[in-house]
Amino acid sequence: MILQTVDLVEVIANYLGITIIPIMTIILGRKVILERRKINKFNMIRFINFCIFLTLSWILIWEFLYETTPLGGVLNYELVKSMEFDSPTFSLYSFGIGLIITLALVMMTYINRWESLYYVPFFIFAGMFIVFLLTAIAIFLIPYIFAGGVIAVVFLFATGLRLKDNSSFGLAIFATLIFPTLMVAEKTIVGQILSLVYPIFGIIFALGYFKLFKADVVE
Amino acid sequence: MSDFLVSLTLEIIFLIFCVITIIIILRTYFENKESVYIGLIAFFAAMLFNSIFRVTNIVIIFGARLSFSNIIALVIFDIQLIFFLYLKKLKKFYYLPIVASFYLGFGLYENETLIFFISYAVVIGFIIPVILLREGRKTRNGLAFGLGLFFLIYGLGKMLEIPIVPEFVPEILRIVGIIVSTLAVLEFFDKYLFHDREEKERIQSAWISKLTAKK
Numbered sequence: 038m039i040l041q042t043v044d045l046v047e048v049i050a051n052y053l054g055i056t057i058i059p060i061m062t063i064i065l066g067r068k069v070i071l072e073r074r075k076i077n078k079f080n081m082i083r084f085i086n087f088c089i090f091l092t093l094s095w096i097l098i099w100e101f102l103y104e105t106t107p108l109g110g111v112l113n114y115e116l117v118k119s120m121e122f123d124s125p126t127f128s129l130y131s132f133g134i135g136l137i138i139t140l141a142l143v144m145m146t147y148i149n150r151w152e153s154l155y156y157v158p159f160f161i162f163a164g165m166f167i168v169f170l171l172t173a174i175a176i177f178l179i180p181y182i183f184a185g186g187v188i189a190v191v192f193l194f195a196t197g198l199r200l201k202d203n204s205s206f207g208l209a210i211f212a213t214l215i216f217p218t219l220m221v222a223e224k225t226i227v228g229q230i231l232s233l234v235y236p237i238f239g240i241i242f243a244l245g246y247f248k249l250f251k252a253d254v255v256e
Numbered sequence: 257m258s259d260f261l262v263s264l265t266l267e268i269i270f271l272i273f274c275v276i277t278i279i280i281i282l283r284t285y286f287e288n289k290e291s292v293y294i295g296l297i298a299f300f301a302a303m304l305f306n307s308i309f310r311v312t313n314i315v316i317i318f319g320a321r322l323s324f325s326n327i328i329a330l331v332i333f334d335i336q337l338i339f340f341l342y343l344k345k346l347k348k349f350y351y352l353p354i355v356a357s358f359y360l361g362f363g364l365y366e367n368e369t370l371i372f373f374i375s376y377a378v379v380i381g382f383i384i385p386v387i388l389l390r391e392g393r394k395t396r397n398g399l400a401f402g403l404g405l406f407f408l409i410y411g412l413g414k415m416l417e418i419p420i421v422p423e424f425v426p427e428i429l430r431i432v433g434i435i436v437s438t439l440a441v442l443e444f445f446d447k448y449l450f451h452d453r454e455e456k457e458r459i460q461s462a463w464i465s466k467l468t469a470k471k
Contacts, residue, residue: 153350160355168359172366 042226048105050218050232055101057236061243062090068245082204085144089137089208090243093215096133125175127166131182135162138182141189141212148196148205158185186216201250207242214238259423266427267311273434274304280441292342296403296441299335302328303434319365326364326373330357333380336407340384343391343400381411396450402440409433 065087072080103109103117117129125131142158161181169175190212197206214235218228241247278300285293306328317323334353341349356376363372385408392401413429439445 153347155348157351157355160352164355164359168362172363174366 046226046229046233050229050236051101051105053233053236054097057240058090058097059094061239062087062094064243065090081147082144085140085147086204086208089140089144090239092133092136092140096130096137099129099133125178126173127169127175127178131175131178132166134182135165135178138162138185138189141193141208142185144205144208145189145192145196148200148202149192186212190216203248203250206249207247211235211239211242262424263427264311266424266431267307270427270431270434271304271307271311273431273438274300274307277434277438277441278304280438284441292339295335295338295342299332299339300437302331302335306332320368321370321373322361322364327361329373329377330361333357333377336380336384339403340388343388343397377414381407381414385411392445396446398443398445398447398450399440401449402436402445406433406437406440409436 065083069080069083069087072083099117103112103114115126115128127135139158139162143155146154146157165175165177165181168177190209193205193209193212196202197204197209214231218232218235238247278297281293281296281300285297306325309325309328315323315325334357337353338350341347341353360373360376364370385404385406388400388404388407390404392398392404409429410433413426413433416426416429
């Protein structure tokens with residue numbers, strides 16, 4: 038009975054994720070373009086936010102194609118969804134998660150204005166990927182995802198509270214909700230509940246209704 | 257035996273100049289407190305360690321090809337590149353050399369191939385000194401010019417460590433390089449090469465006219 042419930046929730050969560058996250062990406066993309074036109078300046082924080090959701094859409098689309106559609110039988114597991122802890126490798130899925138962590142770390146440096154660290158997460162991730170292409174070794178990937186994820190979430194919460202910034206605080210909550218579902222708790226009932234909750238929170242966040250703090254920080 | 261004594265003597269001369277350079281930079285750092293001097297101290301300290309390893313002939317290898325001398329070489333390349341980035345004020349790229357060196361070191365640990373390490377060495381060893389020389393001349397910065405000259409001569413010495421070239425040629429180039437660096441930190445190039453006579457005369461005449469006006 039519990040297993041059947043988990044499966045049902047998984048299917049609902051998959052459909053919900055695949056529908057809502059790309060819509061959120063479009064909303065955020067539209068906001069970035071409108072703001073660029075309005076103030077004639079590129080808001081880097083909002084753009085990074087958009088990139089994070091674009092990458093998340095990429096992950097969810099591949100996950101959906103592999104798990105829910107008949108394409109799962111045709112697609113190669115190693116290429117699409119491999120995320121093994123014992124023998125880590127770069128797949129379309131793990132690359133996406135690594136990129137999200139990288140973008141979250143970049144956002145953290147941008148919000149705190151640590152100029153000399155702006156590109157460091159990109160250098161680390163690019164180096165990891167080049168090493169993988171040349172030697173087929175990706176031993177740094179899983180530690181990077183876990184350590185980077187924890188650091189990014191902690192700093193985004195701290196920055197959100199310190200600067201009273203809705204953007205970073207909202208992203209921190211979103212990351213806290215989504216991280217367990219992507220990494221460890223996917224097949225548990227808690228993981229499935231979180232899979233249902235994060236798209237709902239995500240759409241509130243993307244539409245700009247998440248306003249925990251009154252005044253928004255202007256870059 | 258005599259060859260060994262000659263190379264030992266040359267190495268000791270190199271060591272002495274290295275120590276002198278470090279002492280001068282330390283003194284300048286305590287006067288100015290500029291962070292660039294810390295990088296330069298680390299650079300010459302790495303050179304000093306490299307030289308000690310050469311004299312004592314200690315070879316410790318980790319993994320496939322990662323040796324102590326390779327680690328020190330990576331530190332030397334890093335500091336060259338960081339010095340260049342600092343001079344060009346490319347703040348967003350300050351940590352790129354450190355990340356690149358980490359992966360190069362990992363590559364040496366995992367694989368036998370030296371191709372990426374050598375490519376990095378050639379790029380850093382020739383492009384950075386040429387840019388430093390050009391920038392130093394353009395901005396009349398004796399330290400940048402002198403260090404550019406030192407990196408170039410030292411890099412050339414390293415490249416000439418091949419069987420067809422007599423053994424003492426690279427050694428002499430290394431010593432010429434370290435002497436150039438000592439002169440650079442002693443502000444020799446600022447005082448004598450980029451000495452602006454017109455500017456000095458203009459300042460002097462301004463002082464004279466001030467004194468005359470007071471009288």
